[in-house]
Amino acid sequence: MKTSISKAIGQALHEEMVRDENVFILGEDMGVMGNVFGITRGFRDEFGAKRVIDTPISESGFTGIAVGAAMRGLRPVVEWMYDDFITVCLDPVMNQAAKLRYMTGGQITIPVVFRAPIGAGRRNAGQHSQCLEALFTHIPGLKVVCPSTAADAKGLLKAAIRDDDPVVFLEHKLLYAKQEEIPDGEYIIPLGKADVKRPGKDVTIITWSRQVYFALEAAQTLAAEGIDAEVLDLRTLVPLDWDAVRESVCKTHNVVIVEEGVKRGGVGAELSAQITEDLFDELDAPVGRVAGMNVVSPFSPVLEDAEFPHPEDIVAGVKKTLGR
Amino acid sequence: MKTSISKAIGQALHEEMVRDENVFILGEDMGVMGNVFGITRGFRDEFGAKRVIDTPISESGFTGIAVGAAMRGLRPVVEWMYDDFITVCLDPVMNQAAKLRYMTGGQITIPVVFRAPIGAGRRNAGQHSQCLEALFTHIPGLKVVCPSTAADAKGLLKAAIRDDDPVVFLEHKLLYAKQEEIPDGEYIIPLGKADVKRPGKDVTIITWSRQVYFALEAAQTLAAEGIDAEVLDLRTLVPLDWDAVRESVCKTHNVVIVEEGVKRGGVGAELSAQITEDLFDELDAPVGRVAGMNVVSPFSPVLEDAEFPHPEDIVAGVKKTLGR
Amino acid sequence: MKKGAEKCDAQWYLEAYTRMVRIRDFETKAADCFTKSELAGNIHLYMGEEASGVGTCLALKDTDYITSTHRGHGHCIAKGAKTDKMMAELFGKETGYCKGRGGSMHIVDVQKGILGANGIVAGGIALAAGSAMASQYKGEDSVTVAFFGDAASNQGVFHETVNMAATWKLPIVFLIENNQYGVSTEIHRVTNTDTMAVRAQAYNIPGVTVDGTDVEVVYHAVSEAVARARKGDGPSIVETMVYRYQGHYCGDPAVYRPKEYLAEGKSKDPIDKAKKKMLKMGIKESEIDAIDAKIAQEIEGAYQFAKNSPDPDPAAVIDYMYSSDNERSVLR
Amino acid sequence: MKKGAEKCDAQWYLEAYTRMVRIRDFETKAADCFTKSELAGNIHLYMGEEASGVGTCLALKDTDYITSTHRGHGHCIAKGAKTDKMMAELFGKETGYCKGRGGSMHIVDVQKGILGANGIVAGGIALAAGSAMASQYKGEDSVTVAFFGDAASNQGVFHETVNMAATWKLPIVFLIENNQYGVSTEIHRVTNTDTMAVRAQAYNIPGVTVDGTDVEVVYHAVSEAVARARKGDGPSIVETMVYRYQGHYCGDPAVYRPKEYLAEGKSKDPIDKAKKKMLKMGIKESEIDAIDAKIAQEIEGAYQFAKNSPDPDPAAVIDYMYSSDNERSVLR
């Protein structure tokens, strides 16, 4: 059956809440409104206000509350209305949730999930358009998930909720409405497994989230020009599926990393560095990056479209790497 | 004359406050106490409580206040007691100061400096030992400075205060007490200029802040083994002195980046990616990285010392890159 | 209606009315453009709350400052922003206030003392206090008003900032526009007091709650707070009770809210209320109609200006990031 | 000394005294070790504030919870933490509570309901409310106390958390230990009210300020707040007025503070005060001396245990980062 990603995410939350009464959700406008994207519509009537909590606009406080509740064995799923608002609630994530297991010598586990929409393209300007996955991957103690499909979003969110570590789960706003097939019945997709979205032999395009679709579009264009691109959807950024990366690189010997977020210090930088360090001799060309510019996301549609990668930018990036 | 880095920083603040009455400083315990490291001792008596402001423990509020004051033409120098506390005040930095110039089409300039001590090695555990420069370099709109010497700290801080953009100025705690020569009289070191701390022909060690000293120590050890390492102190991370990087890489053809902070998504990843992308043909070996582990900074001295790079780790890293 | 009340004469009301109608018409047009997909992104409409912004800004001088919110059109127009440059900004055009870089949520006009709308809830509060500190620091007698919503007052930075402003006696007014909702969330579901102004007690400063649909009432309450701030006696909280006619954003059907809310709001419409008062004061209906016509023309002109203005040049996407060393700081 | 007062009999006082002396002796020893460089890092001493932690924890059951601060030794000992494992943690040893990973500022003993000291000022407040929410969620009648300092109550998260706790009637007590200083900064220089407890008015919850040098006074105030929380009536603020004998951290000469502060504090020493009361109640001096001796021995044992314990294995530096997939999540 075809389902939108937002519905798939709703299904994951629903199934896990039915399965485990320790799972509850909290955030702004999740209850009565059912989330600004409609993801939890109807949940409050079904599960009650105790398990579907409308919070005040107090991200630091309610994120901390979720972390504290997780320390006591509950399994909260926190929602930030946009990932951009991590700026007002980084402490409970970075200095508390991510660190407390280690700092207590394993005495405390913190099974919390932080969900947030990410991404540009909706003309929401600089404070509502960021892809901040690089910020999270730089924080030891967090796992970071960036699904691209409805099926993955569902299976990965269920895995994230069952995981005993804090997981940041980032959903691209412009994928929410995408209608896609998802498997019937219950299933889980384990964290840390990449997915080859398109096999190819000439170049590996490594990407995640919305850029997977742009990469596939680019691959089609490239195919017409005789370039056979493999598209690897990482799905999870921490833990990273290094085996999948290595396997693909050793096959194609050319790599382009595609990322919507800011290039400087992006996830692509880390991937490029690792691939270069460990697979140097496999590379026919330097690892290429196609990423968002080092600027604030502009409001103007023409500027915004110039700021982050589109399929034609990926095509150009691949050609550059292949010297064509 | 020999001066400690903390004194050199104090001198820069003092000279700029004398020069420009729009410069003022604020933060926790800067006034009556004169800063927990003694940097601003005596300032309150000299400049008054108006220009040397003891704030409550309200980082988000006072950082935002500084940004607002800068919007009105003042030149605040904010101090966070440790960079780790950026978790409670990221919004005024990332969503306001860094973005407002761009988002207002250049109508607003924000000449603010954010100073903070960084670094491990003092057995202060996970919430007081981080090197978070990578977080800041990933935020477009900020300039980022990480001095290693007393002379640089002074000259760069003066440049930072006179700069019209928001500048994050990160001072390593374990360098504060270091006594070093500094030039007489007034001088400025422009942002964005690296410094070759030791010329060499076999390998370039790129680093900044405290690791400069460890790299120099490593270079000495390496020299005894016949390896002539060049040590490049970046001093400023944004803007980056790419010319200096390129020049050195084109000379030595081997690069090791050394960084105290967390490796995954560190500044070294970005540097490695850029060098690989643009100077691939110059490289005899993959760019190496020696960096902090992807873990929380541990309290135990033996663990902490295992966690971040020491000279012997740099020696080992260089040898690995050179295949020796 | 104590001291200052005498100021609200016909002249005053004509100005207040003009500004409120300008806001209403600007937004009516913007909403229309949005619905027709002439505008991209998102707009948050101030409709219904006009008396709050206008009453407040009439209590300010040109040399005073404001900070605003995601729902900022009304505050900016009330403080004197030009509707053509605003509309052009909503259209993302190079002629807009922010050269198309900011959009609806980020209008700024420093000349007019408008330090900026803000996409971060409560994001402007500390900036406003910084502006107030700058006034104090420079020895100017200017005052800054921080506009924000009921729900914004649950952010930590509200607490931090009010505490510092109270302690340092900063010349600032915290203007809480209480439309009872943060998006869908009724404020009493997420707070434990009857008013937000009561929080002033935690900082030992004055806090009042007033009818935000009556421009004159707002004017007097804010005038008092401004006078106090200007004298050096420090901040106050003024809470205006208002109604948000539209959903949270343009297009939000607001199904989460009882019908009575809107009916009640409309029955207290600030523009109607002002008009009635003006007629009672003896102002001629024709004079009022003339204002309406003038504003309608202005807004149509603003729309034409916006529509016919050029988009920014995509090649200039990195401009305005840094004020010095821009290219180098952006490119690597 | 209203209801509950009868509970503070000789038995009660012997226990209160024991815990206070245990804290004092533990810290005296730790300070000594620190001065001799046997301890690395930094320690923040609770000396002088013992009655606050002990009076509070005596009002709690074993099944109740606390969160603590950078100045956490006293809270942890008061709630039942073992001094040997604590001392070993201060020494960074594998036998410490946190296997040497956390150190002085991060003692945790989940079994005892100690959810953790915290290096981030106010960092524990929301965690405590989360614990309280968990109790409410699970239908347990346990209560959580969030300990924090006067200065911590200026953090935004204090405001956010108290508001939610009040609204949701969480079973929590906000225990502000007002030693009048945040590091060097006298609290009245950075706030605008006489007490911190007055902030309770902003959330419509009870707030009291009590003498924190009298263990019995603290006990009664907290007992009332705990009873209220346990009944489901929601949170309270209890502010205990205390004295920090040492500087901010061990070794800080505290020159920023008038001499009178310490003299005043010492004149109200909580342990002396309790001892006087005990003697007056008819407890024999020898019985008290026996406690002193027993604790001295315990602390010496804790010291020996710590000193003779092994360091963590450097090869295990990545252990405990993640509870699943640890190696893969750390290595790349």
Ligand SMILES: Cc1ncc(C[n+]2csc(CCOP(=O)(O)OP(=O)(O)O)c2C)c(N)n1
């Ligand atoms: C920090 C932050 N959290 C959440 C949001 C999303 N958001 C935008 S407006 C809004 C509601 C604000 O309510 P209120 O402050 O009462 O202002 P109103 O919209 O009613 O004018 C929310 C939750 C945001 N922009 N910033």
Ligand SMILES: Cc1ncc(C[n+]2csc(CCOP(=O)(O)OP(=O)(O)O)c2C)c(N)n1
């Ligand atoms: C967010 C944050 N800001 C600043 C600090 C540095 N710091 C540690 S303790 C302290 C003072 C705390 O004062 P208070 O809350 O009154 O507790 P006390 O030390 O008096 O017990 C400060 C500023 C910190 N650890 N965390």
Ligand SMILES: [Mg+2]
């Ligand atoms: Mg509102």
Ligand SMILES: [Mg+2]
């Ligand atoms: Mg204190």
